[in-house]
Amino acid sequence: MxxxxxxxxxxxxxxxxxxxxxxxxxxxxxxxxxxxxxxxxxxxxxxxxxxxxxxxxxxxxxxxxxxxxxxxxxxxxxxxxxxxxxxxxxxFPEFIYEQSKEKIRVVIAGTFGKTTITSMIMHVLKKMEKDFDYVIGAKIEGFESLIRLTSTARIILIEGDEYYASSIDAHSKFHYYHPNIALLSNISWDSFNMEISEEDYYRQFRDFIYTIVPKGTLVYNKEDANVVKVVNETKELKINRHGYKLPAYTINKGVTYLHNDGQDIPLLVIGRQNLSNIAGAYTVCEWLGIRRTDFYEAIKDFKSSIRYLEFVKSEGGSVVYQDFAHTPAKLRSSIHAVKEQFPLQKLLTVIELNPYDVFEGDKLSLYCRSMNEADYAVVFVNKNSIKEKNIILNEIVAKIKDTFQHPKLDIFLDITELKDFLESFDSQGVNSLFMTSNNYAGANVLTFADKFLSRRDKKSE
Structure with missing residues (x-):
């Protein structure tokens, strides 16, 4: 062809x-x-x-x-x-469907978490030496490509994107896949970055459920009220329905343990969202024939997807994480996850904001007090990415300060100043979380981690 x-x-x-x-x-x-x-x-x-x-x-x-x-x-x-x-x-989605008609199509959907859940399933299937194809939206450890498409694999895992298919097709991408097994992790309309109405956004997920093949399976998060509402609106469908919920867990000395059949299973990931993702991934794997004991043995060494509450470095008891910041709600939840994991240590959170999130409408107001659970807060806006030369930088600083209302807030518009701050910061007994949807003016987060960890216990020097 x-x-x-x-x-x-x-x-x-x-x-x-x-x-x-x-x-x-x-x-x-x-x-x-x-x-x-x-x-x-x-x-x-x-x-x-x-x-x-x-x-x-x-x-x-x-x-x-x-x-x-x-x-x-x-x-x-x-x-x-x-x-x-x-x-x-x-x-793109139409073609993927054409190439996978004879396969078992597993489609992972939801406002967030779909990359992580898909990569968890991929990790387990790989460790179990199962042959499978996949389509995923971000590069993950252990897989060279975002796509594997063969003529031999019986299963294909697809990260289901709810956004439009092409410039001439306003259907959502995930409406084309017709899954045999579908997972719906969460539905969260957010005025911060949604271009369609809340009603239309929910309708896309309801329509997604209707694309499941007859006698197919819907795996869904029964602790997400929006998901449950949408699922209940499709009761007449003749499909299997399997709800999942947050598993029991404890945290001991910075390690999360899942409780399963009397066993404590140590994990490399942190945060309630990741634990919920594991529950969803397990339920899908169960439908694919993976035994419970094999799944939990395999998930032990799963590392977070790239830039999703990803461990960066640790030294002398301080730990550095990075995460993808796309909404104020995500900022709050990520800060909470690190604080829950290490309740006895203080936390420095650094977020890079797109300058146009500061300027456009009331977007910045949604960040009000969003970093208050962090002990120290830093907001970085790269002044070099601001095209409008008439913008007064002092006004940006004042606006950010008034919005975040954090008692220990530092604001930087220059990357060199941010690096100097991190290098001079006393990191003894403090963890750090770097969040951005950009790239910190091209700086490597590992460089930030090194600077943050470089000056410890200054008082004893």
Whole structure:
């Protein structure tokens, strides 16, 4: 089959292109910008376009299928030419379904946690030496690609994205997968970053349940009120329903132990959300035929997905974590998770805010007192990323201070000043949590950890 990718440079799209080429398909692609790591991987696979940009002449009648990336606009010249020639056009999820019709499709959905749950299941199946394909949204330890697509694996795990399929298709991506087993972890509409109404957002998940194949299985978090409400609205469906809840656990000397059949199972992950994720992952694995004892033996050495309450470094009793900050609610829950794990130690939390979250509407107000459980709080806004030169930096500082209302709050607009602060901070008896949805002006969090841990017990020096 000859396949052409419009917007081949996307993180998931380039992985799919490489997978199809390995299966023997003839693959080409275009994009107006391709950055690392996509660029190097496409070059290595021999799939990097000869020229960057869109060219309608690349679209010819001998192409069997077009795969349209979300990045490509509806008026893309290659797309328009493909439509003119009546070439079959797939969105990414449509194509994945076409390639997995004969497989057991396991789709993990929810507002958050789906990457972690999917990676937990992948971790267990790999340790059990089970053959499976997968589609996941972020790189995880032990797996080189975001996609594995073969002709042999009987199972495919798919991270189900609720956002629209392509520029010409407003359906949610996860509506195309038609799962045999679906998991719904949580539903949380947040005005902070949602572009659709709360009613429409909930409807997407209700419609997702209706896409489960007849006599398929829905695994759901019965402690999430929004999930339960949506599940109850689909009672007439002839599917299996299996609820899960937070398992019993204790924390001892910074290690979380799950209680299971009289055994205490030590974990490498922390936080109630991760424990709930483990319960969901176990329930899915149970439906896939994995024994309870085998699951819990395998999950012991699971490490957090990249940048999701991820352990960075420890020294002298102080521990450094990093996490992905996408909403004020996530900031609160991550701070609570670290404080619950280490109740006798103080916590320094550093969050990087996008400058436009500070400027736009009332977004910043949602952060009101969101860091109060942390003993020390730092907010970083990279002044170099502010394009509007008329912005008065002092006003930014004042606005942040008034919003967070933290008694020990420091605000930095320059990355060098933030590094100097961390290096001078006395970390004796203090843990740290770094949260961002950006990249700290390109700085490596490990560098922050080294600076934070470098000056300990200054009073004894």
């Amino acid at each position: 000859r396949v052409h990718f419009i917007a081949i440079g996307g993180s998931v799209m380039h992985n799919l292109a490489i997978s199809l080429a390995k299966l023997g398909h003839q693959v080409t692609g275009s994009d107006d910008q391709i950055v690392e790591p996509s660029k190097s991987k496409l070059i290595e696979a021999g799939l990097y376009p000869e020229e960057i940009g869109w060219n309608a002449d690349k679209i010819t009648e001998d192409i069997d299928a077009i795969i349209l990336g979300k990045h490509a606009a509806a008026d893309n010249p290659e797309l328009l030419k493909a439509q003119e020639l009546n070439i079959k056009i797939y969105s």
